[in-house]
Amino acid sequence: MPQWTAAVSASHLARLLEPRPRGGRAAAHGNGHGRKLPAYRGLADGIRLLVLEGRVQVAARLPAERELAVALGVSRTTVAAAYEALRAEGFARSRRGAGSWTAIPEGHVLPSRSLEPLPPEAAGTVIDLGTASLPATEPWLSRAMQGALAELPAYAATHGDFPAGLPVLREAIADRYTLRGVPTMPEQIMVTTGAMGAIAAAARRLVAFGERVAVESPSYANVLELFRETGSRLVPVTLREGLAGWDMDAWRRVLRDASPRMAYVMPDFHNPTGTLIADEQRRDLVEAARAAGTVVVADETMAELVLDGEESGARPMAAFDRGGTVMTVGSASKAVWAGLRIGWVRTTPDVVRRLVSARAYLDLGSPVVDQLAVAWLLRDGGWDLALAARRARARECRDDIVAGLREHTTGWEFAVPRGGMTMWVRTGDVSGSRLAVAGERLGVRVPSGPRFGVDGAFEPYIRLPFTVSGPAASEAAARLAQAAHVVRSGGAADGDPTSLFVA
Numbered sequence: 001m002p003q004w005t006a007a008v009s010a011s012h013l014a015r016l017l018e019p020r021p022r023g024g025r026a027a028a029h030g031n032g033h034g035r036k037l038p039a040y041r042g043l044a045d046g047i048r049l050l051v052l053e054g055r056v057q058v059a060a061r062l063p064a065e066r067e068l069a070v071a072l073g074v075s076r077t078t079v080a081a082a083y084e085a086l087r088a089e090g091f092a093r094s095r096r097g098a099g100s101w102t103a104i105p106e107g108h109v110l111p112s113r114s115l116e117p118l119p120p121e122a123a124g125t126v127i128d129l130g131t132a133s134l135p136a137t138e139p140w141l142s143r144a145m146q147g148a149l150a151e152l153p154a155y156a157a158t159h160g161d162f163p164a165g166l167p168v169l170r171e172a173i174a175d176r177y178t179l180r181g182v183p184t185m186p187e188q189i190m191v192t193t194g195a196m197g198a199i200a201a202a203a204r205r206l207v208a209f210g211e212r213v214a215v216e217s218p219s220y221a222n223v224l225e226l227f228r229e230t231g232s233r234l235v236p237v238t239l240r241e242g243l244a245g246w247d248m249d250a251w252r253r254v255l256r257d258a259s260p261r262m263a264y265v266m267p268d269f270h271n272p273t274g275t276l277i278a279d280e281q282r283r284d285l286v287e288a289a290r291a292a293g294t295v296v297v298a299d300e301t302m303a304e305l306v307l308d309g310e311e312s313g314a315r316p317m318a319a320f321d322r323g324g325t326v327m328t329v330g331s332a333s334k335a336v337w338a339g340l341r342i343g344w345v346r347t348t349p350d351v352v353r354r355l356v357s358a359r360a361y362l363d364l365g366s367p368v369v370d371q372l373a374v375a376w377l378l379r380d381g382g383w384d385l386a387l388a389a390r391r392a393r394a395r396e397c398r399d400d401i402v403a404g405l406r407e408h409t410t411g412w413e414f415a416v417p418r419g420g421m422t423m424w425v426r427t428g429d430v431s432g433s434r435l436a437v438a439g440e441r442l443g444v445r446v447p448s449g450p451r452f453g454v455d456g457a458f459e460p461y462i463r464l465p466f467t468v469s470g471p472a473a474s475e476a477a478a479r480l481a482q483a484a485h486v487v488r489s490g491g492a493a494d495g496d497p498t499s500l501f502v503a
Contacts, residue, residue, distance in 0.1 A: 007061040008060045009063060037490065048086065048089070127476045129465055173378065174186045180316055181316070191371060202262070289325050300316065305387075308419065328346040335390055341370060397468055408480070438484075
């Protein structure tokens, strides 16, 4: 019986391994000190990194040696030696008649496409740049919880089952949208367990297995994985470089030719790039999507995190909608605290009813106390005060990490966003995947670019969040610069990156 559970084709693996040189030229790439890396070693390292990044799953059947050799333009001997090296390191297993499949060495945790938060005990030794979240905004979180507990007895006397959300919170969220220039009724709001809960509900209810979903490229890693898990076929649409916005010609082609059922976009301080989309492009995308019959899911979780100036100047995507094309998603996680797992979706009352009906076999509803806390913040003015404190803290972290990069790195490129929680950094001649591996050994944890792309794109990038400031930000940049030096010198390729995944 085969030991593998899936298969990766030679052509697909070759695409994932790009921009690795072909025709044996990998041997010409040295380690920075004149030593050439053998072609088989470069191939083995490339496959190993794909497994560690989660871009090739564990227990996936590898292509036959001859097929992969043809796809890569190398000799079969090179592929055979690479497979042997992977087996020796525990990253592949083989059995006669069943072929070879990917593996993880015994004692190591399986990789995933998203970085798990570090345990609290690691905080003293590792600078965690893997999560774009700040500590709670106090004293507003505690005051909101106290207000929620004061109102809880009245709700405790009920069944506690509110699949559309508490009426008081739905009304408060609707009023917030109306205040932002988008008249909204409570019937247009469904409260969810975080923004991911809203996107998951939309994906499961509106997109059938195998249907296309258009996404920005790069895009939010967790949402990409959600769409993969629900069986959607992702169609990437590249963002323009340097915070320049959407490529509307590309979007029109995709909407016209691919006819995606859904398009997921983050127009407000996009994660990971920090891009803010102009009103004209928002209007154009809504009109093109409406003509194509595509639902636009607009993720506005970063919309109010303006770091330069008081307002972004951009209108919500729903302001340009004339007939239910746009479904807006928001949450309290960025404005207040990621541990406050309350999100919402704004759409037509009919779609809200359809989404609510699907909760019977999902999560049934969101925690009542957390909903009351968010309602207290929105209703009693605490939201804006908490948001102001959160903006100040994120601005400080952004400015300090930018200063650290400018001091310690050379040849890295980035555009400083006006808001949000993340920045997209091109790491020059250094692989983002290898930089992440070397960085964690040196005590700094950062997600590499391929986590935010489709089919392994964005290898020379990393994402940096605005979560550390002062000496910690400078030290993080210094450790990243040191990690880049290690990669250039061949240390990351020759070492054992599996140490990053020890439980």
